[in-house]
Amino acid sequence: MLTDAQIEGFITDGFVRIEQAFPRATADAGRAILWRATGRDPDDPRTWTEPVIRLGEHGEEPFRAAATAPALVEAFDQLVGAGRWLPRISLGTFPIRFPSERSAGDDGWHVDASLPGEDYTDFLTWRVNVRSEGRALLMLFLFSDVSAADAPTRIRVGSHTRLSGVLAPHGAAGLPIGGPEMQAAYADTADLPEVAATGRAGDVYLCHPFLVHAAQRHRGDRPKFMAQPPLLPREPCVLDRPDGAYSPVEQAIRRGLSATTP
Template sequence: MLTDAEVTAFVADGFVRVDGAFSAETAAEGREILWRATGCGPDDPSTWTKPVVRLWDHADEPFARAVTAPALLEAFDQLVGPGRWLPRNSLGSWPIRFPSPEPPGDDGWHVDASFPGDAAIDDYARWRVNVHSKGRALLMLFLFSDVGPDDAPTRVRVGSHRRLAPILRPFGEQGTGMFDLLDFYASTADLPEVAATGHAGDVYLCHPFLVHAAQAHRGRTPRFMAQPPLLLREPCVLDRPDGAYSPLEQAIRQGLA
């Protein structure tokens, strides 16, 4: 599925976009389900009263179809390694973003944590991340609507994933909390910034260490995007005797070097 150049770009930049990973028809079916869950009217902007409406995990058929698209399954093998990731049939929680003059309140730069450590399973604010990316193989952005520059596209800092690896190494297996890395996030401000724009059906596959952020919606059409993790069977191995490192692991090793 992915070309050699795209795999190389994933290692260097921290992300790759899979165009048309699932169909526009599947995206439209998914939006119908999500619109009903928001309680808002797609043709009635007076019901769009919040900048963000968060929905819980959905495993309805369109979402299962999207996350199991053959193009993505092949890309998972290419980036993470065959047998090293856990299949899924849902797309996690949904931050539905609406045009609004109000700030969204969740637009800070961060990386997503990947395992609970000693925190409660539902206390995500205290979850952790370590240099082996325990628990998380990829951050994925599933576009279920067209997303232009004004439609609150996720912002990513190109190459930030490789800078994080040496920061995490001293924390060992226990890792550190994602909110304990605020100084690191600030230090990546010099990196190029890219907006995750695209068409309904496109999917961004991102390195789990990629620094990213939401932003306010300045357009006219609500944005529907899922951002589930792809889970690892086992933490990344950074000293393989056979040298069979996945692109996921190669990027971490390059950062450490």
């Protein structure tokens, strides 16, 4: 599925976009389910009163079909390693973003956490460690067309390799994603190029778990529907394989570590 150039781009940039990973008809069917779950009227913008509505896991057929799309299954093997990830049969969570003059208050730069923190209910205490325990990939499933005006996820290109060196000294415990060290790490990626995760319904972005990204306010006309689930690993990344059979996810972490080694 992925070419050598795409895999190298993933290692270097931290993400790869798979165009039409699942059919538009599947996206349309999933979006209809999500509209009902929001309790809002797709034909009446007066009911779009919040800048974002978050929906949990959905396992109906359109979401199962998207999660198990053959193109994605092959890409998972290429990026994470055959047998090193757990199959998904559902998708979630869904941040449904509506056109709004108000900020949702969730547009800060961050990485997604993998491990529960001291307070399970406080997401900012959740943690991430250098072996990315609990997360093999961050994934962005587009269930609607997303233009530059439709609140595309912002991505800092290459930020994932910088996070490796920040996390390494903290071992298996890792760091809380909302703590001062991680906040400083996010700030230190401000010089990197920024791209927007635009695309068509059915496109999927497969992202390195350490990729620094952020939401933004919706300035378009139609709500944005996207799933942002993790791909779960069977085991944490292994960064010292005797056979050298490192996955691209592991290669990116090792590249970041080598860049920070004196």
